[in-house]
Amino acid sequence: xxxxxxxxxxxxxxxxxxxxxxxxxxxxxxxxxxxxxxxxxxxxxxxxxxxxxxxxxxxxxxxxxxxxxxxxxxxxxxxxxxxxxxxxxxxxxxx
Amino acid sequence: xxxxxxxxxxxxxxxxxxxxxxxxxxxxxxxxxxxxxxxxxxxxxxxxxxxxxxxxxxxxxxxxxxxxxxxxxxxxxxxxxxxxxxxxxxxxxxxxxxxxxxxxxxxxxxxxxxxxxxxxxxxxxxxxxxxxxxxxxxxxxxxxxxxxxxxxxxxxxxxxxxxxxxxxxxxxxxxxxxxxxxxxxxxxxxxxxxxxxxxxxxxxxxxxxxxxxxxxxxxxxxxxxxxxxxxxxxxxxxxxxxxxxxxxxxxxxxxxxxxxxxxxxxxxxxxxxxxxxxxxxxxxxxxxxxxxxxxxxxxxxxxxxxxxxxxxxxxxxxxxxxxxxxxxxxxxxxxxxxxxxxxxxxxxxxxxxxxxxxxxxxxxxxxxxxxxxxxxxxxxxxxxxxxxxxxxxxxxxxxxxxxxxxxxxxxxxxxxxxxxxxxxxxxxxxxxxxxxxxxxxxxxxxxxxxxxxxxxxxxxxxxxxxxxxxxxxxxxxxxxxxxxx
Numbered sequence: 001x002x003x004x005x006x007x008x009x010x011x012x013x014x015x016x017x018x019x020x021x022x023x024x025x026x027x028x029x030x031x032x033x034x035x036x037x038x039x040x041x042x043x044x045x046x047x048x049x050x051x052x053x054x055x056x057x058x059x060x061x062x063x064x065x066x067x068x069x070x071x072x073x074x075x076x077x078x079x080x081x082x083x084x085x086x087x088x089x090x091x092x093x094x095x
Numbered sequence: 096x097x098x099x100x101x102x103x104x105x106x107x108x109x110x111x112x113x114x115x116x117x118x119x120x121x122x123x124x125x126x127x128x129x130x131x132x133x134x135x136x137x138x139x140x141x142x143x144x145x146x147x148x149x150x151x152x153x154x155x156x157x158x159x160x161x162x163x164x165x166x167x168x169x170x171x172x173x174x175x176x177x178x179x180x181x182x183x184x185x186x187x188x189x190x191x192x193x194x195x196x197x198x199x200x201x202x203x204x205x206x207x208x209x210x211x212x213x214x215x216x217x218x219x220x221x222x223x224x225x226x227x228x229x230x231x232x233x234x235x236x237x238x239x240x241x242x243x244x245x246x247x248x249x250x251x252x253x254x255x256x257x258x259x260x261x262x263x264x265x266x267x268x269x270x271x272x273x274x275x276x277x278x279x280x281x282x283x284x285x286x287x288x289x290x291x292x293x294x295x296x297x298x299x300x301x302x303x304x305x306x307x308x309x310x311x312x313x314x315x316x317x318x319x320x321x322x323x324x325x326x327x328x329x330x331x332x333x334x335x336x337x338x339x340x341x342x343x344x345x346x347x348x349x350x351x352x353x354x355x356x357x358x359x360x361x362x363x364x365x366x367x368x369x370x371x372x373x374x375x376x377x378x379x380x381x382x383x384x385x386x387x388x389x390x391x392x393x394x395x396x397x398x399x400x401x402x403x404x405x406x407x408x409x410x411x412x413x414x415x416x417x418x419x420x421x422x423x424x425x426x427x428x429x430x431x432x433x434x435x436x437x438x439x440x441x442x443x444x445x446x447x448x449x450x451x452x453x454x455x456x457x458x459x460x461x462x463x464x465x466x467x468x469x470x471x472x473x474x475x476x477x478x479x480x481x482x483x484x485x486x487x488x489x490x491x492x493x494x495x496x497x498x499x500x501x502x503x504x505x506x507x508x509x510x511x512x513x514x515x516x517x518x519x520x521x522x523x524x525x526x527x528x529x530x531x532x533x534x535x536x537x538x539x540x541x542x543x544x545x546x547x548x549x550x551x552x553x554x555x556x557x558x559x560x561x562x563x564x565x566x567x568x569x570x571x572x573x574x575x576x577x578x579x580x
Contacts, residue, residue: 008451015410015418015454018435024330030448031455037510039397041468044475052477053471055301055526056288058329064326075194079499081424088419093196 003031099124100257104166105341107236107260111157111164118165120148121260122209129211129258132332135234137258139172140180149209150463151345154262161207162321169259171250172213173220174200174305175294179210182230183296184218184246187416187423187441193267197294198326199263199305206321211259211558216247217457218443220270220298221415222246223515224505227445232502235278236574237541244274250308251278255572261309261318263370265295267302267403269495269519273532275308276494279572281315281561282308284519286551288333299408301332304400312532312562316340319554336556346563351377353547353560354487359518361496367537375491375534375545375564376379382563387487389408390413391479394471397511397521402470404524409446410453416441423572448509477525484550489557492518494531494544517547528554532561533570537538539573540573 008024008031019027073086082089099121102110110116126143146167175181175193182188196204208560217227225233227246233248235241236256243252247264251274254262257335264271266284283306290305308316321342325334355376360369360371370543376386389459418424418437425440427433442450456465483490496517505512516569527548545564549557 007455011451011458012435014458015450016414016431016434017450018432019447022528027448029453031452033450033508034402034452034509034513037513038402038465040399041396041472043401044393044469044472045395046471046475049164049289049471049474051467053470054472056333056479058288058333060330061327061334064320064547071261073196076420077419079192080189081418081422090419091427091433093430 003028003035100128102260103310104261104317107166108164108492111166112159118150118153118209119147120147121165122167125259126213127494131579132256132258134580135212135252135258136211136231137233137257138169138251138255139182139184139215139230139249142179142210143212145211148209150573153207153209158207162264162317163206163208164201166208166260167211167254168199168203168208169214169262171213171216171247171262171264173216173265174263175296176200176210176213179213181213181296183220183227184216184230185442185446186229189229189423190420193294195294197331198291198324198328199295199322199446200232202322203263206364208542210474214253214262216278217246217248218446219296220246220265220267221445221449223269223273223411223512224500224502225249226502226506229443234578235499236578237499239577240502241279241541242502244277244499245253245306246270247274250278250364251282254278254280254308254310256572261307261314263305263318265303265305266523267298268523269516271306271308272494272529272544272546273515275531276533276542277499278492279542279570281311281312281530281532282306283315283319283530284522284528285319285323285554288331289323289528289552289554291324291329293326293328297412299405300412301408302405310563312558313344315530316344316558321370335552340555340558343555344562345559346382346562346566348563350512351383351384351489351560352487353379353386354389354483354490356389356391356394356404356492358391359492360389361517364496368496368543371535371543371545372493378564378567379491381535381567384560386491389483389487389490391521393472393475393479397476397524398517400469400476400524401520402452402513403465404473405450406453407457407466408453410450410457413446413450446534473524477520480525480527484567488550489560490548492546492548494518494546498537498541498543517520522548527551530557530561533566533572534563534568535570536573544564544571
């Protein structure tokens with residue numbers, strides 16, 4: 001299997017990471033060597049194996065639906081790269 | 096003051112309880128040594144000024160019933176600390192101030208410990224050499240230009256270099272045990288669900304666990320007893336009765352059955368590692384325990400499985416870093432452009448590589464071939480362990496396939512870097528506890544570690560085996576203080 005530049009561009013779109021030509025080529029090389037290594041799994045027959053879905057075999061606990069945390073909106077908004085007091089600000093999305 | 100930093104955690108606790116030392120004495124000694132150790136690059140953020148204030152406050156009204164009374168401690172910068180910058184070793188979180196405390200660190204402060212600062216690590220804990228950190232390499236106190244291992248490289252370096260009496264790291268594929276092995280210290284990766292993941296910057300949620308890194312097994316047991324707790328804030332935290340690990344620690348392991356898995360004798364393993372393992376088997380026998388040859392047939396599939404599961408979970412976890420609510424933001428022409436540039440400029444090369452792998456294996460048309468396949472193989476790996484644990488109480492292996500390597504030696508070849516975790520990764524995939532203890536040196540005098548893998552929730556047993564072996568091994572770390580200014 002080989003991951004070409006077109007695939008790299010497609011994945012980078014899905015991952016929302018912009019990559020220029022030079023980096024795309026480097027990534028294609030890296031990913032190909034990593035996937036060559038991963039292909040080893042195809043040696044194993046797993047048709048009748050149940051996939052592992054949870055490592056901790058316990059049932060999830062229920063909790064009461066109550067608000068426990070305090071209202072710390074100001075502190076939280078303070079961490080945003082750009083804010084307008086009460087809101088997170090993003091580049092304009094509606095023309 | 097210098098001999099204060101040479102004391103183990105257990106000794107320091109005792110000396111503070113007997114009032115031979117004050118918290119202020121101890122805190123100042125570790126700060127003083129940390130300040131002289133800038134060349135190691137272990138700290139990302141220090142909190143020295145408030146640490147001294149807290150120590151003085153403790154001394155005015157000391158509560159000596161606590162388990163860590165007035166003990167200063169630096170922690171890996173992957174744990175959120177309230178009002179103190181938490182970066183995860185990444186540019187994208189370079190200005191992030193958490194509004195909450197991780198459960199594990201909260202447990203530590205509740206027992207009287209005092210935060211010294213936040214320790215360097217691989218970016219988002221993705222790495223085996225601490226070279227992927229945005230904040231630069233960490234030096235191994237054993238020798239200049241040697242990696243300390245990773246991802247908890249700063250934590251390992253800080254304990255081995257005596258900049259903190261003890262610390263905590265996190266382990267997703269070996270990130271506590273491998274750096275512990277590379278720096279000649281003890282590191283425990285607990286059973287999945289033993290320590291809360293609440294407030295730990297997430298890498299791969301089904302594999303991540305926090306654990307102690309210490310100078311000796313007893314210290315490690317004491318800290319584990321503090322950090323392991325049931326936490327309703329982590330839905331995978333498990334409610335079970337926890338031991339008083341340090342009190343119940345015993346070197347009596349007579350009659351225990353220890354498995355030696357033949358699949359860990361990998362091609363190209365250096366003779367020094369093979370010899371160390373043989374010595375380990377002898378130590379086990381000297382302690383009155385029995386060794387049994389076992390087989391874990393799917394071992395060689397663990398690493399390829401890990402490199403599907405971990406990146407898949409990471410690509411999902413790291414989707415939250417979008418430049419909107421916190422962290423770094425790059426300028427973009429529109430919203431999508433802003434996301435793409437923020438993530439391109441904010442994440443380093445290794446993190447981007449893993450997000451790309453994860454995105455690919457989860458993408459339409461590839462999910463069954465990769466992710467589902469990996470989850471099936473993961474089941475087989477877990478079954479291997481379940482089968483052998485019908486016959487044995489624990490398993491002994493080397494911790495790593497080599498001693499610490501040079502900075503820059505493996506950075507150009509991701510697969511050769513990944514191979515470093517060949518002995519540690521199966522444990523995370525099966526959710527088991529494992530401890531690495533220093534067990535000898537290679538011809539350069541670099542430390543080598545042995546790993547003891549336990550049954551789920553059987554930390555007490557592997558701590559006991561490690562404690563018994565530690566006594567026989569009588570390991571001395573060769574630290575020359577070469578970096579001290």
